[in-house]
Amino acid sequence: MSEPAQPSGARTAARAAATTVGDCEARARDRPLKLPSACGRRAKLCSRSARRNRTDRRDRMPRHRIFSGIQPTGEPHLGNYLGAIRQWVEQQEAPDRADALYAIVDYHALTIEIEPEQLAAWTLDMTASLLACGLDPQKVTLFRQSDVPEHAELGWIFSCVAALGDLQRMTQFKDKAEQNKDNINVGLFTYPVLQAADILLYKATQVPVGEDQVQHLELSREVARRFNRRFGETFPEPQPLLSKVARLRGLDGSAKMSKSKGNTVALGEAPETIRAKLKVAVTDPARLRRNDPGHPEVCNIFTLHGCFTGPRDPERLAAIERDCRSAALGCVDCKKELADRVVEQLTPIREAQAAWRARPDDLRDLLEVGRKKAAAIAEATMEEVRARIGVRGLAKRR
RNA sequence: AGGGGUGUAGCUCAAUUGGCAGAGCGGAUGAUUCCAAAUCAUCAGGUUGCGGGUUCGAUUCCUGCCGCCCCUGCCA
Numbered sequence: 001m002s003e004p005a006q007p008s009g010a011r012t013a014a015r016a017a018a019t020t021v022g023d024c025e026a027r028a029r030d031r032p033l034k035l036p037s038a039c040g041r042r043a044k045l046c047s048r049s050a051r052r053n054r055t056d057r058r059d060r061m062p063r064h065r066i067f068s069g070i071q072p073t074g075e076p077h078l079g080n081y082l083g084a085i086r087q088w089v090e091q092q093e094a095p096d097r098a099d100a101l102y103a104i105v106d107y108h109a110l111t112i113e114i115e116p117e118q119l120a121a122w123t124l125d126m127t128a129s130l131l132a133c134g135l136d137p138q139k140v141t142l143f144r145q146s147d148v149p150e151h152a153e154l155g156w157i158f159s160c161v162a163a164l165g166d167l168q169r170m171t172q173f174k175d176k177a178e179q180n181k182d183n184i185n186v187g188l189f190t191y192p193v194l195q196a197a198d199i200l201l202y203k204a205t206q207v208p209v210g211e212d213q214v215q216h217l218e219l220s221r222e223v224a225r226r227f228n229r230r231f232g233e234t235f236p237e238p239q240p241l242l243s244k245v246a247r248l249r250g251l252d253g254s255a256k257m258s259k260s261k262g263n264t265v266a267l268g269e270a271p272e273t274i275r276a277k278l279k280v281a282v283t284d285p286a287r288l289r290r291n292d293p294g295h296p297e298v299c300n301i302f303t304l305h306g307c308f309t310g311p312r313d314p315e316r317l318a319a320i321e322r323d324c325r326s327a328a329l330g331c332v333d334c335k336k337e338l339a340d341r342v343v344e345q346l347t348p349i350r351e352a353q354a355a356w357r358a359r360p361d362d363l364r365d366l367l368e369v370g371r372k373k374a375a376a377i378a379e380a381t382m383e384e385v386r387a388r389i390g391v392r393g394l395a396k397r398r
Numbered sequence: 399a400g401g402g403g404u405g406u407a408g409c410u411c412a413a414u415u416g417g418c419a420g421a422g423c424g425g426a427u428g429a430u431u432c433c434a435a436a437u438c439a440u441c442a443g444g445u446u447g448c449g450g451g452u453u454c455g456a457u458u459c460c461u462g463c464c465g466c467c468c469c470u471g472c473c474a
Contacts, residue, residue, distance in 0.1 A: 181466085181467090182465085182466060182467095183466090253434085253435075262425095279433070279434090280433075280434065281433085281434070282433095282434050282435065283433065283434045283435075284434085284435090285434075285435045285436075286435090287432095287433095287434090287435095288431070288435085288436090289431070289432075290431085290432040290433090291432090299434095301433095301434090330432045330433075331432065331433045331434070332432050332433050332434095333432085333433095334433085335433065335434090
């Protein structure tokens with residue numbers, strides 16, 4: 001069935017909760033990579049070209065194409081959702097949306113130790129979660145990376161194009177290598193190269209990224225430039241699509257929300273668990289007593305209000321900020337209110353997730369549909385690449 | 399492949415001729431706070447990498463295997 005328990009509730013919820021597309025800025029043509037702060041300036045320009053695409057889409061490569069990936073390393077949490085998934089859904093709901101491909105990047109997940117059955121199970125489960133969040137396979141291409149072997153092929157070719165020095169500068173590799181000294185594999189190091197292949201295989205022009213991925217995307221751009229210079233113009237330079245969403249800290253106050261730290265709220269978390277976790281989440285350490293003025297700008301709870309209350313009720317968000325500063329609103333009440341918002345917005349997702357999990361065959365079918373769509377593009381790109389680099393055409397000589 | 403090192407609580411590491419396996423951090427609970435943080439108190443947590451052997455008794459000594467790190471090589 002191609003129209004399964006489509007969580008319309010979740011979809012509306014996600015859409016309503018979502019900030020507008022204008023919040024994400026597409027820096028379409030600027031060569032130097034700058035982090036945009038002001039948003040929306042280019043919205044018109046983008047929509048105009050996007051509209052042009054749509055009419056051409058049938059027979060021509062779209063001017064804009066979005067690619068992004070997510071690793072199947074467990075159930076996605078609030079950080080994944082607010083940082084990436086919600087943007088994906090927003091994009092697809094935009095009237096002038098670009099062509100978009102989203103991959104569950106299981107080859108990337110291989111850089112950490114993971115049991116084969118686990119990898120397969122999590123891949124399927126991630127599919128369920130993404131659909132539950134409202135991603136619509138009829139509007140975007142959703143597929144599994146390893147189903148399109150060209151990723152690996154292009155990855156090798158790119159590893160002969162990328163500069164060692166550039167990779168050695170990757171801070172994320174340094175961090176991960178430091179954290180996981182027992183398994184510093186080469187894949188961890190060349191990760192950004194495979195990522196460049198992921199993106200450029202589809203000649204994607206826009207990549208929704210979090211701040212931590214900007215450096216990797218810059219490498220993709222560099223790889224595209226180097227390839228083009230050496231083998232001829234082939235790839236566009238992908239642009240970052242930075243979301244304005246404030247960085248989410250972990251519930252324990254640490255810099256990042258990550259599963260390994262256990263400071264997350266999973267998307268399918270039970271309401272009681274959500275409430276319990278938020279209840280003991282770290283707030284503003286400077287606000288010692290009930291009547292002390294708060295500092296919303298440093299409070300992670302307020303950041304979360306910005307994500308869950310703000311988009312639906314900006315006035316309420318402003319009131320919370322004001323009342324926190326004036327101590328009219330206490331942290332306990334503030335957390336309760338947040339928990340209500342989170343629970344009510346996550347509930348449809350949780351239910352849809354459960355519904356999808358109950359129909360693994362449909363999930364597999366959907367991934368297969370995605371594979372076909374992705375493979376068609378990937379194969380075309382690779383034909384071009386093989387010809388350019390000189391690994392085709394031997395037999396034809398006479 | 400050979401040589402050297404290493405493997406003990408979730409993490410970093412202790413354990414004196416072979417004699418009840420501990421500490422710090424982290425975690426949980428309680429006190430205190432509007433909550434959280436901080437502070438104080440309490441608690442949990444282990445097949446000492448796996449298998450043999452010596453011994454009354456092995457984290458410790460011997461042996462085989464496994465993982466990881468470093469060095470020197472070999473093959474392509």
